[in-house]
Amino acid sequence: MNEPTDEGTPADGSAWRGTTITTGWLLLLFVGAYLISPASILPLVMSDLGITEATAAALVSMPQVAATVIGIPVGIYLDRVETRATVPAAATLLLIGSTGDWFAASEGSVSLLIGSRLLAGAGMFVLWVTCINVAASTFRPSRRATATSVIISGYPAGYALGQLGAPRVAAVVGWPKVFPAFGVAVLVMSVAFYVAVGRVTRFQRSTDPMTPLVFRGVIRNRNVWAVLVVTVLGYSLYMVFNSWMPTYIARRFGVSLAESGTFVALFPAVGILARPIGGWLSDAVLGQRRRPVFATSFVGATVLAVAMFYSTTIMVLVAILVLAGVVVQLQIGLMYQSVQEFVAPQAAGTAVSLASVAGWLGSFVAPVVAGELVTTTGVDAVLFVFAVGLGVAGGLTVWRMAESGESPALA
Known part of the structure; x- marks a missing residue:
């Protein structure tokens, strides 16, 4: 594992460290709200747009498509510049x-x-990577998985x-106006984050620029690719539940869209605790081991997907869905810390960008x-079969991957 250069004591600017994490959390809060907002109003979108x-x-x-396209070059660029300066510009792009x-x-x-949506996705990606990079450089290596997991729990x-x-905003002003409402909030929080980051003395990973040789080492690293596969599968599980469960619950149990959206909101909401807990377990309990x-x-996600398939009442289904939200999100903060531990310190931003693209x-x-499966089969429950397949593939990948972290007792 690579050690950072200590540019200050842990207590130096501790209040601003907390402010940095808080404003970054709120920034990702509104970014996440913008991204997912169409999912909770899908029937309205489908009806009005045909x-x-x-x-x-x-x-x-669509924002993820933009992130996939621009991710690698943006990651390389962010490894060469002071990322703080990109925050207001990226937020402005999302607002546009x-x-x-x-x-x-x-x-x-x-x-x-x-x-x-593609244009907004470009701004979203820069904000995401910058928040992770700032969290990683704000705390010591032994606390980085926890810090990263905390800041991205805003998402x-x-x-x-x-x-x-x-759904509630759409009921008042119409669904098209939901999007700029969140865009304005992102811009406001980006300014607060920009100010906070400028007041923090951080632990920098490296002062050397990334070279083509280092970049080739990242691309050829099989351990990096294993983390990327885990990331693809983990986020696939997360988004299958997030994007289709409101529609599934409404169709299966005959509840309103607003009611189903309220139930499904619990699935990502538990990530506020689950993601930091995952980072804390890895750092403090498991000696910085990630696997x-x-x-x-x-x-856990595989078992719970099977349980949801057999659920016959809405309350049982929602309870299992909440538990699934916990287990699925335990790993999400660790993905971005783990991939950095396999690369040279000057390639940290590129590694985070690769994981983000994945x-x-x-x-x-x-x-x-999932949508194609539902359309082809005409059976909404096929979503759970798909989720089980993703969970099994993820488990097999983890079984074969190397450990990026290490236990202090064994170091």
Whole structure:
């Protein structure tokens, strides 16, 4: 494992360290709310735009498509610059895209809506990577998995906010105006985050620029690729439940869209605790080992998907869904810390970007595949079969992968 250069004492600027994590958490809260908001109003989107389930699900995932396309070059760029300066610009880009969403949805233009969601996704990706990089450099290596897991727990909180709030906002002002509402909030929090980051003395990983040789080492590292596969599968599980459970519950039990959105909001909401707990377990209990948490997450998700398939009452289903939200999200913060532990310190940003691209890829592909499966079979419960397949594949990958962290007792 690579040790950072200590540029200050842990107590130096401790109040601003807390402020940095808090503002970054709130920034990702509104980013997540913007991203997921179409999922909780899919029937309205499909009805007004005259599109199929698969196309509607693709609209949810368009920002991830943008992240997948730009991820690697952006990661390389962020390893060469002071990432703090990119935050307001990226937030402005997301606001422009969300405003375009409003216009496109109001005009009934699906192609324009796709384009504006892609534009917003570029800003979203930069904000995501920057928040992770800042969290990693704000604390010592022995606490980085915890810090990273804490700051990105704002994202599932944003999913919960989007699932819960979007149908209610749409009922008052119409669903097209949901998008810019979250875009404005992102811009406001980006300014607060920018100010906080500038007041923190951080632990820097490396002062050397990344070279082509280092980059080739990252790409050829089989351990990095194992983490990327785990990330694709983990996020696929996460988004299958997030994007399709509101529609499944509404159709299966005959409840309103707002009610089903409220139930499903619990699934990402538990990530507020589950993600930091996963990081804490790995850092403090397991001696910085990552694989046990990954394994627990995939095995638990597989078992719970089977249980949801056989659930006959809405309360039992929701209870299992909440538990699934915990186990699926235990590993999510660790993905970004684990991948950095396999690379040279000057490639940390690139490694995070690669993992993020893998996550966005899974987030985009899985809901679309799920939508196609539902459309082809005509059976909503096929979602759980798909989830079981993802969980089994994830468990097998973890079984074969190397350990990126290490126990202090064994170091």
